[in-house]
Amino acid sequence: MNKTYILFCLMLMIIISFGCNREEKMLKSSLDSIAEDDIKAKISILASDEFLGRAPATEGEEKTISYLAEQFRKTGLEPAIGTSYFQEVPLIAITPDPSLKLVITCGRNKLDLNFSDDFIGYTCQTGAEITIDNSEVVFIGYGINAPEYGWNDYKDVDVKGKTVLMLVNDPGYVTGDSALFTGKAMTIYGRWTYKYEEAARQGACAAIIIHETGAAAYPWDVVRNSWSGRQFHLAGNELSKSDLKLQSWITTESAKKLFESAGVDYAAVTSSASKRGFKPVKMNLKASASWKNKVEYTKSVNVAAVWPGSERKDEYVIYTAHWDHFGVNPSIKGDSIFNGALDNATGTAALIEIAEAFVCLPKKQKRSVLFLAVTCEEQGLLGSKFYAKNPVFPLNKTAAVINMDALNIFGRTRDMTIIGYGNSQLDDYAESVLKKYNRYASPDPEPEKGGYFRSDHLSFALAGVPSLYLSGGIDDIEHGKAWALAEAEKWIIANYHKPGDNYEPDKWKFDGMIDDIKVYFEVGYDLSNTEEFPEWNPGTPYRSVRENMMK
Numbered sequence: 001m002n003k004t005y006i007l008f009c010l011m012l013m014i015i016i017s018f019g020c021n022r023e024e025k026m027l028k029s030s031l032d033s034i035a036e037d038d039i040k041a042k043i044s045i046l047a048s049d050e051f052l053g054r055a056p057a058t059e060g061e062e063k064t065i066s067y068l069a070e071q072f073r074k075t076g077l078e079p080a081i082g083t084s085y086f087q088e089v090p091l092i093a094i095t096p097d098p099s100l101k102l103v104i105t106c107g108r109n110k111l112d113l114n115f116s117d118d119f120i121g122y123t124c125q126t127g128a129e130i131t132i133d134n135s136e137v138v139f140i141g142y143g144i145n146a147p148e149y150g151w152n153d154y155k156d157v158d159v160k161g162k163t164v165l166m167l168v169n170d171p172g173y174v175t176g177d178s179a180l181f182t183g184k185a186m187t188i189y190g191r192w193t194y195k196y197e198e199a200a201r202q203g204a205c206a207a208i209i210i211h212e213t214g215a216a217a218y219p220w221d222v223v224r225n226s227w228s229g230r231q232f233h234l235a236g237n238e239l240s241k242s243d244l245k246l247q248s249w250i251t252t253e254s255a256k257k258l259f260e261s262a263g264v265d266y267a268a269v270t271s272s273a274s275k276r277g278f279k280p281v282k283m284n285l286k287a288s289a290s291w292k293n294k295v296e297y298t299k300s301v302n303v304a305a306v307w308p309g310s311e312r313k314d315e316y317v318i319y320t321a322h323w324d325h326f327g328v329n330p331s332i333k334g335d336s337i338f339n340g341a342l343d344n345a346t347g348t349a350a351l352i353e354i355a356e357a358f359v360c361l362p363k364k365q366k367r368s369v370l371f372l373a374v375t376c377e378e379q380g381l382l383g384s385k386f387y388a389k390n391p392v393f394p395l396n397k398t399a400a401v402i403n404m405d406a407l408n409i410f411g412r413t414r415d416m417t418i419i420g421y422g423n424s425q426l427d428d429y430a431e432s433v434l435k436k437y438n439r440y441a442s443p444d445p446e447p448e449k450g451g452y453f454r455s456d457h458l459s460f461a462l463a464g465v466p467s468l469y470l471s472g473g474i475d476d477i478e479h480g481k482a483w484a485l486a487e488a489e490k491w492i493i494a495n496y497h498k499p500g501d502n503y504e505p506d507k508w509k510f511d512g513m514i515d516d517i518k519v520y521f522e523v524g525y526d527l528s529n530t531e532e533f534p535e536w537n538p539g540t541p542y543r544s545v546r547e548n549m550m551k
């Protein structure tokens with residue numbers, strides 16, 4: 001072998017190894033900055049009792065948003081709104097009356113449903129007194145009008161001024177029939193938000209959803225806790241302008257009593273609701289309720305901070321995490337603070353952690369990155385909905401959204417779940433980063449729970465912006481998939497939307513969480529360096545909205 005060739009080979013090796021390492025070198029200090037002690041410190045503050053469960057428009061909000069703004073400022077991020085980190089979100093707060101009774105009559109027979117144990121109810125109306133007087137009750141099946149699935153529960157009946165009684169989820173879920181809707185996987189029509197909106201569009205006076213743990217994806221306690229305190233709505237929302245006076249849920253037991261008093265076979269009628277050709281059932285029942293309505297006009301904020309790009313500053317990648325949770329419920333004996341440690345002190349802490357990682361880059365990314373800690377997610381994705389309607393930076397210059405809500409506390413996994421897998425080209429970005437770490441992306445293991453419709457990326461998806469909802473994996477390295485699913489389920493039953501969602505550093509595992517945060521960071525890093533605007537895949541309902549805004 002001649003000397004020149006040896007020299008050539010040596011040089012080639014140097015060039016190759018330099019090339020391989022450049023990207024890694026570029027990311028090393030950022031990735032190293034994502035560390036267990038760091039994330040623990042942030043979660044412990046956000047989930048502390050001092051932050052009072054981070055309820056919007058309370059002292060807990062003040063503490064939370066000051067902390068977040070201070071973290072962003074210290075990290076060197078710019079305020080997104082002039083000199084301010086706060087985007088104001090105007091709200092109406094309505095407190096339901098716990099003495100409220102829903103009275104159902106059938107001729108002379110009367111059934112009183114009590115707030116909290118039998119039903120929960122609230123209104124978006126702003127009147128001082130709300131009265132529902134002998135409104136006729138109609139069982140409307142799933143309460144769905146979905147032309148693309150050839151389904152309309154409202155087609156044979158006029159429900160103006162009436163009370164619609166309906167089931168949660170959709171006919172595909174209950175039958176598992178893939179020819180109905182999307183089979184087991186929940187569609188947006190399965191969600192309570194949609195059902196109330198459709199009832200309002202149809203002119204109903206009251207809407208009652210029958211709770212069922214499997215179909216709703218959570219037990220009655222979650223419904224009760226979520227709607228017992230002060231309810232927030234965006235000021236001037238569509239429901240407050242409609243005739244819908246009452247939005248409510250009743251327990252399965254209450255529903256059965258109600259059907260019994262009407263002499264209608266519960267099992268037979270509810271099962272007919274999932275078959276094509278279902279006809280609404282006039283229940284021969286009347287609903288009445290009357291209550292004083294406590295209305296306050298208030299506001300909350302989305303916290304927004306920018307790390308500007310080096311080349312295409314006017315293009316954005318957005319990271320979102322909701323900072324809010326349920327606050328304090330003084331009527332609960334013992335621990336009455338909903339600390340929301342997992343949901344979503346973890347995601348909020350990760351938001352700051354990732355901002356710090358971007359700042360550590362030796363060379364700035366090309367696009368700007370917006371870190372958006374949104375409010376009122378727990379009240380129906382209100383903060384993100386508000387941003388999507390009042391974007392600080394144009395949505396057609398927003399390349400993608402990456403949402404973080406409740407990170408992995410169970411240990412390292414081989415995979416990460418993409419909720420809404422197959423929706424957009426963002427899957428490719430996530431998959432390529434995961435591959436680098438010898439990990440893989442898996443689809444939502446429980447699409448029947450409607451995860452895609454339950455966090456802030458949805459607000460952006462509905463507004464057309466490709467949004468990625470990556471979540472902790474289920475292929476646990478140490479214990480396998482069955483164990484991981486069972487652990488998550490156990491946690492949900494014990495703690496989800498309950499005061500038990502506490503920060504437990506001795507029980508939680510952080511290695512898997514750190515792995516995942518690095519993936520979130522790198523996916524956003526790649527998106528902030530590409531010129532591509534990722535697209536929704538054909539067949540997704542969000543694609544046409546995006547195409548229109550990009551014209």
Ligand SMILES: [Zn+2]
Binds near residue numbers: 406
């Ligand atoms: Zn959450």
